Amino acid sequence: MPFPRPNSVVIFTISFWLLTPIAHADFQAGADAYKRGDYLTALQEWRPLANQLDADAQFLLGKLYAEGKGVPQNEKEAVRWWRISATQRHVHAQYSLGHAYAIGQGVPLDIVQAHMWLSLATAQGQQEALEERDEIATTMTATQIAEAQRLAQEWDPKTSKIFDYTLELKKNNTLIYLQGGLEFGVSDEVSQLLVNYSDVTGIILDSQGGRIHEGRKLADLISSYRLNTYSLLGCYSACATAFIAGKNRFLGPQANLAFHQYSDGPGLNSPQSDVRMKKEEEQDRKFYQQQGVSAEFLEKLFNTPFNDLWYPPVKELLMAGVVHGLVNPSDLFPYEYEDLRTSDFFNELLNIPIYQTIKKYDPSTFKEISDSAIEQIQNGASPIELREVFTNYIKAISNKLLPYTSNEALINFAKNMVSTLKNFVNKDPILCMKLLLRKQYGEVPSESYSKKDLENINEVMTRVIIDAYEKDNPQVDTNKATIVMRKVRLKIEDEYKALKTEELQNSADYKRFCNVRIKFYELILSEGDDAGGNALRYAFSPK
Known part of the structure; x- marks a missing residue:
């Protein structure tokens, strides 16, 4: 049976890494700048994060527009950012949006919408939202309150x-x-x-x-x-x-x-x-x-x-x-990057651990990555297209080094893969499908990964590279690996054959498909570090 090739999955896990470094920003640096009254710097730090759907940055960007700090005051723009943040369940954004509807600030006055958003914030423990909602309720009819309650109960961030x-x-x-x-x-x-x-x-x-x-x-x-x-x-x-x-x-x-x-x-x-x-x-x-x-x-x-x-x-x-x-x-239209300088891009790339490691062990490839990305930026490539540049290079590095790295690095890689897949299945199974079958279901949106996800992947892949160059790692024992793979095949073959992508039509189908892939890794890991590492080395080796 044709098993899912793990190295066809490698790059899907790391395609989100970057998000172009031009969009790299520091949330805390923005917070520090705001505290000292340097609102322009706060804006510059938070805007890239907001564009990457960081809910905290979106809320604070809205606050800058509402207060006219670092930018001309623009209540409509403030509400726009609060709404995007609020749909990610950001409690302060939900409260701010509800308050805006209550007083007609940046949006037409709408006490039903106000009551709804304040109720959502109240459900997350926002005391000020509770007080304002109850005060608004005294001016509403029973029908209006019922409608607001219905909207709050049926609210779904997906829609x-x-x-x-x-x-x-x-x-x-x-x-x-x-x-x-x-x-x-x-x-x-x-x-x-x-x-x-x-x-x-x-x-x-x-x-x-x-x-x-x-x-x-x-x-x-x-x-x-x-x-x-x-x-x-x-x-x-x-x-x-x-x-x-x-x-x-x-x-x-x-x-x-x-x-x-x-x-x-x-x-x-x-x-x-x-x-x-x-x-x-x-x-x-x-x-x-x-x-x-x-x-x-x-x-x-x-x-x-x-x-x-x-x-x-x-x-x-x-x-x-x-x-x-x-x-x-x-x-369709070129993406514009402000104040691009090659030296800045190069330095930003070096701030990312995985690229520090690539530069140390494979400087020519690092230069290719940097030069190619800069060329793409100058040609107006979007962040999605830039991620494709990084994806292709990391894929080549992964395919080259995974068969030759340590058992420890291989085991950690597989464990991280399992963790990521399970996380996506719980969030929304279509994210898992995107991760596993990018060409069929498209790229995983970068905002689907948490900061911790990024740190873990950087750590895992950095270890893969270092161990491949620094350690004297074992060769594949094909006979032992074949025995393990045969055991895995017998346990998942029927499930795998039953799941053809053209027959998947709902979340339950996507979840089953992903769970078979998860089971594939878990069964290999259950063999122990030595046997499991050898089986993974075999699976990642060119056929």
Whole structure:
């Protein structure tokens, strides 16, 4: 049976390492600068972290905009950052957002939204939020309070963007970039942009979904104006209906399309609404067919329950005619880096332990990495594309050194792999699929890794490199390794054969797939350090 090659997984684990060093920043340095009144430095330290979805940095960046410190005061921008942070359950951001709605600061006054966000902060123990919420409640009707309570109870960070969206023009006003939920009114704003800017040829759709009606209206606009459609971060549910309307359709390296059954929302289904939703699904199924999507794909389109998502592999999307090609963000518009200096980049790279080690033991490769990354930056490559540069080099180093490093380093590598996979399965199984099958499911978003994750991976891979160069490590004992691999095969073969990626259609399927991969490593590790290390060395060796 063709086992998953571990060295095909190596690079997926470390593709997040960098995030371009240009985006490297120090949270504590920003906090220290803020305390001494150096708000511009605080802004410079926190903004890159906020862009990487650090919830603390996002909250504090919003605070700088609200107070006009280091930047011109901008209440709308403050609310924007608080909202992004709040969707990551940042309690102070939730309180600040609730307060903003309560007084109409940066957003229209909305006591229902205020009550909802203050309730979410209260649930995390924020006393000021409790007091303000109860005070607001004295001015609300029973119906308003019930609605706010319902919103708070049903709030889910995965779908919270439905409350907000942004639209901006890119590439000399030839591309519209939509981010956020498909809320009522978004299609009207897109329509106005198309009227005002006649050179628009495409629209980027990065959305968790939203109103079916808005998805359809966007699809009509996209069809009428014969726009190309793109997604760089993902386009789910109702967003996919808009995406499929594109004349030509493209996905970025981190993006997925995702589908599920339609619903009026949690707790709102009834026999009557179920019938109506089936009619909605059938209407969209016919539209997909008109757009050239294969009959086989259409049969699976709405099989996944409304509270789950099906992420078809990229290969399946291409073969089914859902997507016509892949695209890098810089192909659409160049990414701009402020005040780039080669010496700064080189020094930032050396601040990262794994690259210090590469420079020491393989200086020519280190120079190649640095030169290639700088060239990419100068050409406007996005952070996602820069990670690809680092990924390819680390993959080559890993494939070269893993068979020759110490048993201890191999065991630690496998243990870290198991820990990372389990963490992703618990967070969201699709992250695990991205880690294991990057070409089929896209890149793992960098924000999915904690600071501790980064430290552990750096430590593990640094040890792999050092031990490969410094220690006299054993050769593979092929006979002993074959015995171990045969035992592993017998224990997981049936499970592995039953899991074909084109047949995976929901979170439970993704979880089972990942658990088989986890079991593969755990069974090898259970053989002990010597036998397990030898089996891993065999598995990582070129065949």
